[in-house]
Amino acid sequence: MSTTAAEQQRNPLEEGLMLRRKPDPCVLVIFGASGDLTHKKLMPALYALMLRRLLPPRFAIVGVARTEADDDAFRKDMKEAVQRYARDEFREDVWEELAQNMHYVATDFADEGGEQKLERLVEQLDSEQELGGNRVYYLAVPPAAVPTIVKELGKRRSASGWTRLIVEKPFGHDLDSARALNQLIRRHFDEREIFRIDHYLGKETVQNMLALRFANGIFEPIWNRQFVDHVQITVAESIGIEGRAEYYESTGAIRDIFQNHLLQLLALTAMEPPIDFTAESVRNEKVKVLRAIHTPGPKSVVRGQYGRGYVEGEEVPAYREEKGVPPDSMTETYVAAKLYVDNWRWADTPFYVRMGKRLARRETTIAIQFKRAPHPPFEETAAEGLRPNVLLVHVQPDEGVSLAIGAKVPGQGMQIRTVHMDFLYGGAFRTGMPEAYERLILDALLGDGTLFTRADEVEEQWLLVDSIVAAWQRDRPYFPNYNAGTWGPPSADELLHRDGRSWRRH
């Protein structure tokens, strides 16, 4: 066969090879390169991708921050971050390969001239390494800095290649600010070029919810109001605000966790099966759920703030005693709510959600509690130890799935007890679990937006948050109302007791 004829044919040698799609050559520009996120998450993730040879063959990294430093100092700082935070063993050869194309620009985008300095460097790297004009901008900066950077980047778009913009949370502060930010970004970037990160979606166990629901024939027929009594979603943290008083005072639990992670977990639990696994199909189904969430009345939402208490045996201060927090702060560190998804599948099925800081332990779970057997033919005492069937998805820690079922206690008579069938991720799959940021950065480099949040999803999430927060303006709860190291305020328990239910036993 002549080479010309072969060129027109599909490559037969690729057939059957386990080839992963590799991203195109590109430059990744990280704004906020001296920040915590870059040290703890982004750089370790890039190192992990380099170790596994998943980065493009020609790839450059440019760190941008206000801190004065040069390329060498930046590389040294990033090397220490990788050595400290990476999940893999540190390999000098891998690091060298990554670091040789790593650069740093000390600038403040509010200053005249900063953007030209960056542009010159990016263009130089582009032409030296033949990156095809492909650029990924990662905005790991405080929300206030985003508009200026977006405007400047928009003005200086590369004439060739593709451009992608990764935006960290929080995406706005309320519906109006999120809409304004969306409008601003869309003036310069197409929706397909925007990657709004909610790192929960990069977690393996969150994606496993899709596998569990849509790869198993046994769950889907009973995944509805006829068989499910209610759903409980818990995002509990045992840590406090870790010195981020300024940030937390402006967000609180509802903007920090509820608006993004929690509503995304709910959407994945409640969504209809997508027709395929493309970004648009999955996001179309998620946004339908978000639109169907009924705005909860004031009695269906509980907020709390932790007082002093003990976590893992250690005495911890109250929220109002944390450094930087005003002593009369009314910021909530806990939210619980009863939500309804008003659609054919879920009408009248409550979704109880709760999230908070300084709770008894770190745990993110989704519990699907099924209705009781209609008529157990056993004596009442025999089934005293029997609880309803619960399918429990452990998002973190102890990643896995367990199903609570009733089983006969061995011996004479008929005693029934609840036992657990467990699937522990680390037990069946012995390969290390990738960090969420590895998956998300790689997906952004590949241009796959499935695990990122679309503009309409963000706006629906804010719409719900705004309506809850609006109701809060009318009352002033007595804070603190729960001790650190407990499972939240008593009113959260009452929220379920009123319905004859209780939070899942821990």
Add this chain to the structure above:
Amino acid sequence: MPPNLRTSVMTHIAWVPKPWLDQARAALAGMAERHPSRTILLVPDPGATESRIDAQLSLECYPVPDVDRNVCSEVIELTLCGSRAQVPASIVEPLLISDLPVFVRWRGEPPWGAQELDQLVDLTDRLVVDSTEWENLPHPYGHLAELFERTAVSDIAWERTSRWRALLATLWPGIAGVRTVRVHGTAAQGQLLHGWLRSRLGRDDVRLELVETVRLEGIDLDGEPAPFPPGDPPSPSEVLSEELDRFTRDRIYEAAVRAVAG
């Protein structure tokens, strides 16, 4: 402390004639951590005067990362003495874990047409061989091809060429007109790469020149060395582990073997 977790994702049978025993144990030791399985090691000793089964049972435990628990799976080592070595299916059938896939790793060249091979081929979902362990290549590939309709087959020698195949694929379309491929590697790797190129390119006129070495060290195309593939070659455990991740027939491998077998 939480209890240990007993887990298996498959039943893994290894047919290991005595000369292969140490190598097999070493590969299994590295593999079991990634694929917790019930492992049944069958050591045939057909020449033994007495017909009996000697059994040894052990438990392998590995910590689960970030969780205070161990994952444990069992290793059953059976020495099949005398006539027992001819009827392995009846011995392993009761030991298989229901509903989980069964993989058979056959060490050395299988005794084509023998009862013990036929029995294990019929109960396995995948037969894993390493044609590097065989003599008189390419002759045995013809026998192997006869098994393709009965079970899925993997060849570790083939898996070891995967990095090179991925690299050669990047040379398309220039590679389409290649006339001679010189392989610096084992006879099995040379034959399989040659068969692969012929079957994928749909050409019988590609010539093989084999420079035998203990591992795949290089490939020349019409006298020009192909670039070296990136990354490190995988360990024996990693290669076996890769094979155990597959559950369907490898049609590309089958076509390569058929091209070699003629």
